[in-house]
Amino acid sequence: MTKKRIAIDMDEVIADTLEKFLNVCNTELALNLTKSDLTGRNLWDVIGKEHFPTLKGFVSEQDFFADLDVMPDSQDVIRRLMERYEVFISSAAMEVPTSFAAKFDWLKLHFGFIPASHIVFCGDKSIIDADYLIDDNARHFERFRGEGLLYSAPHNLLVEGYRRVNNWLEVEALFR
Amino acid sequence: MTKKRIAIDMDEVIADTLEKFLNVCNTELALNLTKSDLTGRNLWDVIGKEHFPTLKGFVSEQDFFADLDVMPDSQDVIRRLMERYEVFISSAAMEVPTSFAAKFDWLKLHFGFIPASHIVFCGDKSIIDADYLIDDNARHFERFRGEGLLYSAPHNLLVEGYRRVNNWLEVEALFR
Numbered sequence: 427m428t429k430k431r432i433a434i435d436m437d438e439v440i441a442d443t444l445e446k447f448l449n450v451c452n453t454e455l456a457l458n459l460t461k462s463d464l465t466g467r468n469l470w471d472v473i474g475k476e477h478f479p480t481l482k483g484f485v486s487e488q489d490f491f492a493d494l495d496v497m498p499d500s501q502d503v504i505r506r507l508m509e510r511y512e513v514f515i516s517s518a519a520m521e522v523p524t525s526f527a528a529k530f531d532w533l534k535l536h537f538g539f540i541p542a543s544h545i546v547f548c549g550d551k552s553i554i555d556a557d558y559l560i561d562d563n564a565r566h567f568e569r570f571r572g573e574g575l576l577y578s579a580p581h582n583l584l585v586e587g588y589r590r591v592n593n594w595l596e597v598e599a600l601f602r
Numbered sequence: 603m604t605k606k607r608i609a610i611d612m613d614e615v616i617a618d619t620l621e622k623f624l625n626v627c628n629t630e631l632a633l634n635l636t637k638s639d640l641t642g643r644n645l646w647d648v649i650g651k652e653h654f655p656t657l658k659g660f661v662s663e664q665d666f667f668a669d670l671d672v673m674p675d676s677q678d679v680i681r682r683l684m685e686r687y688e689v690f691i692s693s694a695a696m697e698v699p700t701s702f703a704a705k706f707d708w709l710k711l712h713f714g715f716i717p718a719s720h721i722v723f724c725g726d727k728s729i730i731d732a733d734y735l736i737d738d739n740a741r742h743f744e745r746f747r748g749e750g751l752l753y754s755a756p757h758n759l760l761v762e763g764y765r766r767v768n769n770w771l772e773v774e775a776l777f778r
Contacts, residue, residue, distance in 0.1 A: 433729070514729050520718040526702035542696040543725030550719040553609070553690050555731035555747055571731055 429512040431572075432601075433546070433556040434504070435563070436517040436529065438579045440537070442495040444469075450484050451477075464580035491528040496536050499594035505539055507601060515540060516554050518566075519547035560597065564588060575600070605688040607748075608777075609722070609732040610680065611739070612693040612705065614755045616713070618671040620645070626660050627653075640756035667704040672712050675770035681715055683777060691716060692730050694742075695723035736773065740764060751776070 437443040444461065447469055451457045455477050463472060473481065484490060507513055515533060519525055526547060533545055551559065552569035559566060560575045564585050567574030575597070576588040591597045613619040620637065623645055627633045631653050639648060649657065660666060683689055691709060695701055702723060709721055727735065728745035735742060736751045740761050743750025751773070752764040767773045 431729075514726075516729075519723075520706075520721055523703065523706050523718070526706070526723070527699065530696075530699050530702070541725070542699070544729075545696055545725060546729055547695075547702070547723040548719075549717070549721060553607075553692075553720075553722055553731055555729055 429510065430558070431512045431514065431556040432507060432558045432560065433514045433516040433551075433554045433572075435559070435561040435566075435577070436515060436533075437491075438562040439560055439577045440497050440500040440504070440515075441491070441532065442497055443491070444579065446490070446494055447481075450481065454484065455480060461580050466581065466584035468581050485522060486524045488524050489528055491522075491525045491532060494532060497594060499598075501537065503594040503598045504537065506598065508539070511601070512544075513540060514544045514546055514554070514556060516546040516548060516551055516556075516559070518549055518551065518563075520549035560591065605686065606734070607688045607690065607732040608683060608734045608736065609690045609692040609727075609730045609748075611735070611737040611742075611753070612691060612709075613667075614738040615736055615753045616673050616676040616680070616691075617667070617708065618673055619667070620755065622666070622670055623657075626657065630660065631656060637756050642757065642760035644757050661698060662700045664700050665704055667698075667701045667708060670708065673770060675774075677713065679770040679774045680713070682774065684715070687777070688720075689716060690720045690722055690730070690732060692722040692724060692727055692732075692735070694725055694727065694739075696725035736767065 434440060448459050451459050451473060457473060504513060517529055519529055551566035554570065557572040558575055559570050559572060560577050562577045562579040562582055564576055564582060567588060574588050576582060576585060576590045578590055578592045591600060610616060624635055627635050627649060633649060680689060693705055695705055727742040730746065733748040734751055735746050735748060736753050738753045738755040738758055740750065740752055740758060743764060750764050752758060752761060752766045754766055754768045767776060
């Protein structure tokens with residue numbers, strides 16, 4: 427029997443991008459932001475337009491995505507899911523073209539057990555042919571042919587209409 | 603009505619990668635290869651193992667994919683197809699991770715009318731959710747959910763079992 431397919435986003439799902447963003451905002455832009463400031467709001471809507479050029483500069487540095495922390499339990503759970511599902515990583519990397527190499531290297535380092543053939547850098551994720559897509563951005567679910575599972579992040583806490591997972595142990599329980 | 607989707611490969615479909623390969627083989631490896639030497643055979647099976655390290659070195663240089671010629675008529679035909687179809691570019695870029703940036707820049711330069719959101723760098727193209735995939739490698743059609751259209755290249759001239767297109771004017775005629 428063909429294994430069902432799970433596609434998994436990177437930023438804020440397996441990689442703690444938000445932690446890095448807050449770090450940069452607080453140290454480099456002298457802001458004083460916490461995760462709770464971002465409930466239901468996108469970081470870019472919170473920081474103020476005057477900070478856009480500086481933050482964009484940091485994000486487009488080639489190594490911005492190189493040292494992100496791994497989300498707790500994501501490695502172990504994905505390794506176990508791969509026994510029963512076909513797993514792809516799908517990152518909307520086209521939004522930050524300078525990030526390709528760093529993202530690829532980060533995946534090799536922390537998720538080396540996922541073959542390179544199962545990594546996808548894309549933009550519009552409706553191009554992904556999978557049964558499930560675990561993502562923190564519900565916009566990717568609109569034209570996606572499978573089921574979107576919303577991985578909780580401060581910015582999406584007010585979003586309704588999708589099954590939600592709050593951490594990787596909940597992901598594992600959902601697929602058990 | 604939702605537009606049907608066409609996914610289009612890069613190398614040897616919209617970009618003349620083979621011309622570049624032959625050029626490098628003949629000038630740098632002092633071989634004397636022509637396209638007809640490659641009928642039904644992969645370049646790597648023809649050149650001899652002793653040349654692998656050198657050729658791999660050239661291919662993994664960051665700008666190897668930067669100056670490829672555009673396949674005749676591909677720009678005009680794709681532009682016209684986009685009026686009636688949703689077009690994605692899907693490149694198996696994961697095979698040469700150093701190629702991401704050069705491939706992205708090449709697309710911006712020659713196919714700037716295709717939005718970045720519709721560019722996909724992947725490995726296993728069965729992850730592509732499209733109605734048609736135009737590709738020179740039939741292996742990508744095996745698990746693809748749509749119809750594979752084989753874009754003729756010397757290496758695939760003996761492959762059977764798929765509708766074949768020999769150039770971009772034939773692609774246009776097929777979708778008319």
